[in-house]
Amino acid sequence: MKKTLIYTLGFAALSLGLASCEEDYQAIEYPEVVNSIPAPVSNIESTSLPGQIALNWDLPESTDYYYVQVSYFDHLTEKEVVRVASSYADSMLIDNTRAKFGEYEFRFQSFSLANVGSEVTTVKALSDKAPATVTISSSKLNLTADQLSTNNQEPSEGPIANLVDGDAGSFFHTRWSSPQIPMPQYIQVDLAEPIQAFQFYFQNRAWSQVGAQIAEVQISNDAENWETLTTIEGGLPSGGGAEYTSDIFEPESPFSFFRYNVVQTHGSKNYFNMAEFALFDVDIQTYDPEL
Numbered sequence: 001m002k003k004t005l006i007y008t009l010g011f012a013a014l015s016l017g018l019a020s021c022e023e024d025y026q027a028i029e030y031p032e033v034v035n036s037i038p039a040p041v042s043n044i045e046s047t048s049l050p051g052q053i054a055l056n057w058d059l060p061e062s063t064d065y066y067y068v069q070v071s072y073f074d075h076l077t078e079k080e081v082v083r084v085a086s087s088y089a090d091s092m093l094i095d096n097t098r099a100k101f102g103e104y105e106f107r108f109q110s111f112s113l114a115n116v117g118s119e120v121t122t123v124k125a126l127s128d129k130a131p132a133t134v135t136i137s138s139s140k141l142n143l144t145a146d147q148l149s150t151n152n153q154e155p156s157e158g159p160i161a162n163l164v165d166g167d168a169g170s171f172f173h174t175r176w177s178s179p180q181i182p183m184p185q186y187i188q189v190d191l192a193e194p195i196q197a198f199q200f201y202f203q204n205r206a207w208s209q210v211g212a213q214i215a216e217v218q219i220s221n222d223a224e225n226w227e228t229l230t231t232i233e234g235g236l237p238s239g240g241g242a243e244y245t246s247d248i249f250e251p252e253s254p255f256s257f258f259r260y261n262v263v264q265t266h267g268s269k270n271y272f273n274m275a276e277f278a279l280f281d282v283d284i285q286t287y288d289p290e291l
Contacts, residue, residue, distance in 0.1 A: 038065045038110040040118040041090075046106075051130030051289070053094040053104060055123075059087070064112045071109075075101040097127035100290045130289040136248070138199065138280040143189065150174060152185045154271070163187070163277040168241065171205040173273040180270040184216070186261040189279060190223070194254035197282040199246045202260075205273045206241045212262040212272055213238070217246070219255035226259065227251070238266040241275070248282050 039060035047054040055070065070083045076096055085092055097104060103124045110118040145161035150172075153160060158173025174185045204211045214233050218226045229249050237244050258279060265272045 035114050035116060036064050036112065037116055038062060038112040038118050040110045040121050041068050041108055044106075044108060044121065044123045046123060046125030048126050048128045050128045051095070051097060053097050053125050053127050055092045055094065055106060055125070057090055057108070059090055060110065065110055066113045067111050069109045069111060069117075071107045072104055075104075097130070098290060099127050099129040102126070132286055132288040132290075135285040135287075136282065138282045141191070141195075141279045141281055143277075143279060147190045147192070149188045149190070150186060151188075152181055152271070158273060160187070163274060166276070168203055168275045169206060171273050171275050172277075173205075174271040176269075176271040182270055183265070184261050184263050185272065186218075186259045187274070187277060188223070189258040191256050191258065191279075194221075194256045195279075195281045196254045197248060197250045197284050198258075199248045199280050199282055200258075200260065201243070201245045201276075201278040201280070202274055203244075203276040204237060204240060204242045205275045208273070209238070209240045209242075210265050210267060210269050210272050211238055211242075211274070212236050212260075212264070213266045214262075214264040216259070216261040216263060217249065218259040218261055219251055220257040220259070221255055223257045227255075228261075231263070236266075248284075250284070 039062045041057040041060060043058040045056050047056070057068075059065070065087055067087055068085050068089075070085065070092055072081055072094070073079075074081045074096075075098065083092060083094075094104070094106075103126060106123045106125060108121040108123065143164045145159075145164060148160045148163060150160050152174040154173040154175045154177060156177060158171050160172045162170040163172045172187070175181065200217075212232075213236055214231065215236060216231050217229045219229060220226045229251060232246075235244075260277075262272050
């Protein structure tokens with residue numbers, strides 16, 4: 001009797017469960033798949049950017065529009081590229097384009113949820129020139145005392161060799177004792193090998209410093225005929241132990257001699273001093289993607 005009751009209850013529960021599931025199933029509604037041809041995007045415009053092309057368009061108002069496919073030939077990879085934008089997107093940025101390739105042809109085609117495509121719309125666009133990239137590296141020249149000279153060494157202290165001894169506590173000094181000579185006074189470097197692009201560095205004497213206020217940057221190939229690349233008239237430090245790194249200079253041809261020619265000092269003295277000096281050989285590599 002007990003078994004019969006259990007089976008009867010179980011069957012009743014199963015029947016109720018199936019009835020419940022059937023009611024839930026009937027309540028679900030699935031959207032109809034639209035097989036109509038979607039409207040194409042419109043008012044397609046392009047903007048030329050450096051190494052890029054920006055594409056913009058107006059979205060269709062029809063409900064059967066699901067996404068747009070944009071295809072074009074990539075001249076860099078020499079392959080056909082297909083990009084997709086959703087029904088919410090109205091723009092696309094095409095990277096790695098080049099002005100040198102001329103017109104790019106973009107083909108737009110709208111698709112519905114059922115993957116039915118519209119007619120193809122073709123748009124031609126140009127890219128601005130892709131920017132060049134510049135890589136700069138530098139190496140400090142291993143200067144020795146016998147490569148340095150000056151036109152006004154102080155005989156009692158501050159030999160010019162101190163400029164390359166690696167000790168910021170030592171110093172080079174032009175002549176402060178009598179007889180003094182007027183400016184200009186210089187530090188000259190005889191290079192072991194010619195260089196072209198370069199920059200220089202110095203550090204002021206730690207105390208009793210007298211640094212340049214105006215200085216000429218000069219180069220030569222014979223130590224007689226000098227070319228002044230620039231005259232520095234501002235920004236040279238006056239403080240004790242202050243450091244200075246120049247801009248990078250790019251003369252048209254290599255040179256073998258360098259001069260830091262002091263025209264006027266802070267305080268208008270007839271001498272100057274300096275703790276450390278260095279020259280850097282600079283390598284500049286330029287990659288132009290449009291060549």
